[in-house]
Amino acid sequence: FTPGSNGVRSSTQLNARQPILLASFNLISDGWELEGGFLPSFLDCGRRKLTFENANCLFHFVFKMNPATEADALNLANGFVALLNEMADTCAMDDVEGCTEVVLFPPYPFISKVKDIVSKEGITVGSQQIFYEDKGAFTGSVSASMVKSIGCEYVLCGHSERRTLFSDSDSNINAKVKKVLEFGMKPILCIGETQQEYDLDITQEVCAMQVSKDLKGVSKEEMQNVVIAYEPVWAIGTGLVCDADAAHHSVLAKMYGDEVAQATRIQYGGSVTPDSVDGLLAKSDIDGCLVGGASLFSDKFARICNFKAE
Numbered sequence: 220f221t222p223g224s225n226g227v228r229s230s231t232q233l234n235a236r237q238p239i240l241l242a243s244f245n246l247i248s249d250g251w252e253l254e255g256g257f258l259p260s261f262l263d264c265g266r267r268k269l270t271f272e273n274a275n276c277l278f279h280f281v282f283k284m285n286p287a288t289e290a291d292a293l294n295l296a297n298g299f300v301a302l303l304n305e306m307a308d309t310c311a312m313d314d315v316e317g318c319t320e321v322v323l324f325p326p327y328p329f330i331s332k333v334k335d336i337v338s339k340e341g342i343t344v345g346s347q348q349i350f351y352e353d354k355g356a357f358t359g360s361v362s363a364s365m366v367k368s369i370g371c372e373y374v375l376c377g378h379s380e381r382r383t384l385f386s387d388s389d390s391n392i393n394a395k396v397k398k399v400l401e402f403g404m405k406p407i408l409c410i411g412e413t414q415q416e417y418d419l420d421i422t423q424e425v426c427a428m429q430v431s432k433d434l435k436g437v438s439k440e441e442m443q444n445v446v447i448a449y450e451p452v453w454a455i456g457t458g459l460v461c462d463a464d465a466a467h468h469s470v471l472a473k474m475y476g477d478e479v480a481q482a483t484r485i486q487y488g489g490s491v492t493p494d495s496v497d498g499l500l501a502k503s504d505i506d507g508c509l510v511g512g513a514s515l516f517s518d519k520f521a522r523i524c525n526f527k528a529e
């Protein structure tokens with residue numbers, strides 16, 4: 220492909236991929252036998268802080284394996300809080316409607332102390348990963364009960380880096396999604412095609428397969444706690460931004476009606492920065508962003524939360 224001059228793939232480049240979630244949810248619906256197309260709303264899903272003009276958005280900031288020390292992580296968290304305090308905020312802590320939900324995903328050792336700093340600002344924390352077993356001789360692993368017990372509300376499942384670097388299979392991801400739900404937390408299922416799959420024009424098939432395998436056995440009712448993050452692998456950490464037409468709610472609406480389309484939260488991830496966020500969130504079909512690299516800079520974090528849809 221040829222990226223646009225600003226590193227953003229244009230919609231013409233993405234025409235072929237627009238029905239990704241149509242295909243994906245078609246497969247899911249075969250398993251669910253959806254009737255009448257109702258899924259409960261996601262709007263009860265947690266903390267919120269900011270109002271601005273951005274109602275009901277869901278921003279997840281994933282630190283990945285950064286920063287190097289606890290002191291650095293706490294500095295970052297304090298920086299977020301300081302900047303948020305400078306911003307207009309009309310959301311009460313227990314507001315839901317019209318407020319933006321912000322969740323941080325620090326590495327395990329920093330979760331509790333970061334949570335202590337940011338929770339008074341209405342920001343909550345999540346876990347970048349869990350193992351699907353409850354307990355036992357699984358050296359180096361962390362269970363759902365452990366992260367739940369320190370206040371994690373969300374858990375990432377199926378991130379492309381886990382799929383490729385740590386051989387996370389679809390069946391393992393499915394087991395993790397179910398374990399997260401069993402413990403009353405919310406899985407964020409990450410899906411997305413690689414560069415090679417994009418070039419082969421099999422994006423739809425790849426995403427459909429991931430969704431159908433990774434959500435196998437997840438009920439309609441449980442789906443109210445599932446978030447889907449569409450993250451093209453080629454866009455992660457590269458500066459290239461998919462225009463995310465692929466994550467189009469209207470394809471869901473055509474199949475299941477508006478209620479389902481509105482109830483399903485779809486995030487976009489892949490090189491979300493202060494420069495790209497406004498354009499991305501101007502698309503009514505994107506409900507929020509999953510942010511990696513920009514999470515490590517408090518000014519970028521603050522600007523992303525305070526996006527202005529173009």
Ligand SMILES: O=C(CO)COP(=O)(O)O
Nearest residue numbers: 455456489490491511512
């Ligand atoms: O992988 C990501 C979030 O999960 C995206 O990472 P970047 O924002 O660094 O591209």
